[in-house]
Amino acid sequence: MTPAIVDDLVEGDRVEVTVGAPAHGGHCVARLGGPHGRVIFVRHALPGERVTAEITELHRGYLRADAVEIHEPSPDRVAPPCPYAHPGGCGGCDLQHASGDAQLRWKAAVVREQLVRLAGLDPDEIPVRVEPLPGDQGLLGWRSRVRYAVDAAGRPGLLRHRSHQVVPVDRCRIAHPAIQDLDVLAHDWPNVDALQTVASTGGDVAVLGRPSGSAGPAPGDDPGEAPDGGPLIRLTGPAEVTEEAAGRSWRIPPQGFWQVHPRAADTLVTAVLEMLRPAAGETSWDLYGGAGLFAAALADRTGARVTVVESAPAGAAAARVNLADLDNADIVEARVDVALARRRVTGPVDLVVLDPPRAGAGARVVRAIAAARPRAVAYVACDPAALARDLKTFREAGWRLESLRAFDCFPMTQHVECVAHLVPA
């Protein structure tokens, strides 16, 4: 393939740059010298470092590159604990080369920048701090759902950054120990093109496979999406795994959505309840509700009607099973935008929790929530850019950000989970 050429640069060229602030997407921003001062997004670098960056992609307005030599290292730099976390290696982790504290500062800077640039917030109004999850579990061994890709020859591994190329690995260091103990990476899989592994907080372990050639996207690393549910076939483990959260035991299909970090579900429920302070008798919606994690907590506090809206049939079925003991919970199996537009869910409502996938809720949904005039909204977000866009719509509808918390639910990766507390201005 002929390499792309922009100006006088081609992919594979090396340039020396001083790296600036982190940006959304797991890289830092640098500028090439010269009259155009082209923007270059550099992975494997840290703010302030002087590096040689190898260009990996050329675009009209910007370049992408990997830091391949570090001339002036940041004091935050550490040796990546994973041998596959390097330029051209596994693309799953973005921040293995940063200390734990630097990862928190990196993510806080990204959240702040998104809220200022996309939501129009005043930087002084939002002292963003990213909190580690409670407990001293470290940065490795936490990931309770790991999707491995399988290449055309049947070899399993993890995907290279922005690529479908499978990088063979012996194990994934951020995976839960029970997943690292599985032998799924020790042999070939001639008949599947993806593997999903699960280790639940209740101690269950399951492996699923997607038959080769079946429809659906290649497995990604997207914390907000339920894994591609349809064609995943259970290979080993139970048909439902047990999760423990919010004072309840949950039965979840292994291909269904559940928070990936074992401490995340409890932490997010606690944050939502502290923000909303549900009172007895207040009605609520749990939008993008999955198995009804937030609904259960709200129903318990209010004793009043709580409505879960969830579009995935497996997710809605899990909500029906897991909330069956609550006579004040309704499950609406529908897309949130459709349910609100067709008035399958109607106000008055006092409290709304929304926890959309990575794309966010979108303006139509935000306007419909604002029009229902709840007392308060808790917006749980796995993408700060989508949160910021939706926050802008809330502000245009006369709402304001009362408080924001951010949690490191995905150590070693660029991902961060935010919980925003919104109230009518």
Ligand SMILES: C[S@@+](CC[C@H](N)C(=O)[O-])C[C@H]1O[C@@H](n2cnc3c(N)ncnc32)[C@H](O)[C@@H]1O
């Ligand atoms: C980030 S997960 C949150 C699930 C749940 N709140 C939890 O924490 O376990 C997003 C959920 O929204 C569902 N979903 C995605 N798009 C949706 C839509 N347009 N309408 C309703 N649910 C949707 C997904 O199936 C998934 O269960």
